Amino acid sequence: MAHQDNHAAHAVGFKDYLTGFILSVILTVIPFMLVMHPEVLGLSRGATLITVVLFGLVQVLVHLVYFLHMKTDAEGRWNVVSMIFTVLIIAFVVGLSVWIMWSMHYHMMIN
Structure with missing residues (x-):
């Protein structure tokens, strides 16, 4: 019985x-084709840029859900909380570093 449960869990994981792989390929090919053949839809450069960025954001969500298993169950919620914490710490470190460098540049300029 345990062997069947393990096999079923493996099949669901696969x-x-x-599914994540197929979605990732689709979300990569569509923006690539939009950039390589802009005449197909006739989008402006700005609209193409926005479309590519939106497809990229959707692909990030696909990777989080299907590959990093950020789901709504109890274990997934802890993964989401730890991911949010990590993103906040990185944003603070990068943001404050940029602020410090800008401040140093501003205050050390010779007039």
Whole structure:
């Protein structure tokens, strides 16, 4: 019985990875084709840029859900909390570093 449960869990995991892979390929190919062949839809450069960025954001969500298993179950919620904490710490470190460098540049300029 335990062998069947393990096999079922493996099949569900493989199905999730395959779904994530297919979605990732689709979300990569569409923006690539928009950039390589802009005449197909006739989008402006700005609209193409916005479309590529939106497809990139959707692909980040696909990777978080299907590959990093950020889901709504109890274990997934802890993964989401730790991910948010990590992103906040990185944003603070990078943001404050840029602020310090800008401040040093501003205050050390010779007039």
